[in-house]
Amino acid sequence: MLKLTIGVAILLIIALVGHRQTFTRLRLPTGARLIFLTGTEFILIGVALGDELIGLLDEPTIRGLTPLFSLGLGAVGLIFGIGLDLRNILRFPARYSRLTLIQSVFTMAVVFVPFWFALSQLFAESDSGVLLAALVLAACAGCTAQTSLAMIDREFELREAPVMGLLRYVSSLDAVVGLFTLGLAFCLVHQEPVLGLAALPGLQWFFLSLSIGTAMGFLLHGLTRLRCSEEELLVFVIGTVLLSSGIALYFKLSPLFINAIMGMLIANLPGSKDRIFGLLVRLERPFYIVFLILAGAIWRPGSAWALPLAALYLLLRFAGKLAGGFVAARSSGAGEKLPDGLGLGLIAQGGMAVAMVMNYYPLGSGPMTDVVVTIVLVGVILNELAGPSLAMLLLRRAGEITR
């Protein structure tokens, strides 16, 4: 046991020292740097600590840490939501939003249909279970990571470059479509009505999700509007995120979605948005690391179908992003100014997809859940590795990177 403890301490130190060294001293290749930049190493640490290897984060322990896991999940949602300030979004041309929406919906559809069919054939799960799994995969596929684009941005100083600007805009917003799909997916599984009306129980639950997010947003807004210290702000933010995540999970809804709604409300109300945002920025990384470690710890391959399905997912998502980017560029009215293969710049998948699949994990059951988790985690890691090179290829084609 002592050996285990020391082993874990050493693992953590190696990971974190490695993380620091990567940024300050060594010049690793882009892909390898991204492993650290996106926190993929923490998923791998989680895998090492989990049941399959060291066993420190075994199932009872993870169950005991569920609140921390839910806190991480909710915080990711809140951070995302609080970034959605309508005033900022509306500063950009409307065709940017159209383009974002079209490419995201297109990619999700390309992934959803084949997977709905494949999962229903391969797993003996209920129709609603398969529908949920396919929608989760689709929602994850729609997301694009901002981290790799930010890295390219920094490296090549592309602040004013128009294609890069569009990619930045799309990557910051396309998860909204996925998030709403995810929120709706959890509601569609519910058969029992909320309001006693027999019709459309799924929509009733969706309305309830929105209501919970809004109510929690007003609560946090009310709590933080009066003068409060930084420590109090921390208590209110953590408490509200936990409460809303707890309510969401208790009703088998999406904590990620509900917290994002809460964040959107805070972002668009006058008050302590900036202070909450500042606090969340400070806490984002610790939350995210704990969350990724736990995500890695619960990761099990599931079945032999996991890897072939992961390969299919990668392929479909790639095709979906390319085709979605093409269709979106043509139909949004921005086509003539954009290079072919816009989707190449939107391959990196990032943390929101991990959060979405982790949101699904506690409510799923059986080998299909493990397979869905494997598909997304493998997809995220490989897409993160390939994403920057493909984005740079696009930007070279567009003439924005010349060296």
Add this chain to the structure above:
Amino acid sequence: MSRAVALVLVLLFMLLARFAFDEAVTFDDALPTLTFGFLMLAAYLVGDVLAQFKIPKITGYIVAGVLLGPEVSGFVTAETVSELKLIDELALSFIALAAGGELRLSELRPRARSVMLTLLFTAVLVLPGVAAFVAVARPLLPFLKAGATSELFAVAGIMGAFALARSPSSAIAIINECRARGPFTETVLGVTVVMDLLVIMLFAIVVSFSLVLVNPAATADYAFLLVVAAELVASIVVGIAVGGIISFYIRAVKADLLVFILGIAFMIAFFSHQLGALLETFYGLSLHLEPMLISVTAGFWVQNFSQGGSTFMDRIGRSSLPIYVIFFSLTGAALEVGALRHTWLIASLLVVVRFTLIWLASYAGAALAGDPPAFRRLAGLSYVTQAGVSLGLAGIVVRRFPEWGGALATVMVAVITLNQLIGPILLEYALTAVGEARIRPGRRSS
């Protein structure tokens, strides 16, 4: 939105969440998360509302835990409290790291005489004093058979040793709440931490000899004493090692220190849990001491034997409030206030006698050490709170003395409950009166 309105809203949300739908719709595995968030908000708001009446926030969190817990309103069920045990242990390790970090050798050294004398007088006065009182108050202990003198001596000795136990976690929480700093504060913290260490050994000795008293055919359980001693030494050694790891991390990495400290707290909780389970299986011993001792030692090591003490304390300090809120509200929820129903008289008397003796001992220690008059008068108010280790001692009594241990443990739990409620108020008053609290009760930190 006023804090009282917010509290009502939080209660309303919880009510709706828990009771709006039947079990077919809900997912019970989410209850710990729901409860965690609810307790954090509700307990903080209760603490904040009570702070307007100059009651320490820590007491507010405990009161909220009691009121919302399984024995009063049932908002928080006993099962959920038990499911949140790992979080509770994590929080304890975190708080104890902070307690160790607050012990600065440079400030403790000039206070060593005062600390030692207070400890000496406490041991000399409180243990025999409380034991004598228990012997006199025998009619209030109906579980003791008539004429069972040896059992009476055993119970008296156990209660005497139990009366020495303190709560470093409560002390550090109050000290942080008041932002207290100075010689009085260092003495209080020093005495509290060292006494918690000594009480374990004293209690083990008393229990060991009580077993012989109760059962003359038995011999003193030296193995038990050895295990306790070994556990203390092992905890200190592990604590030094952990302190070394933290120091190395601060020197070499520093980034994401909060996550690292959280990871360390988790490992301490995990290690202690495994060690506790092992000791309980083989020796029927479960002290709940290890996380506290390991963490205090580690924090002490980082503060005094590395360059990273201030970074460490700064990072802990900035994120400690949510941890205090959840730890003390869970402590309140876990308190068996029902024990007071049948034992309130003897429990209240024990609280009064213990307090009086502690006050006398602290006065004598401070006077002999040449402390200022205010220190002498107020020191005794600082050592009332009891918590985790004391509960661990009650658990040992249940296992070691199956015939009457359960009944005695109920009295002990009742005493702990009262001391846990009164102690923080007295400590905050003392820190404020002595002039070392930088934030007055009822004021918000900013």
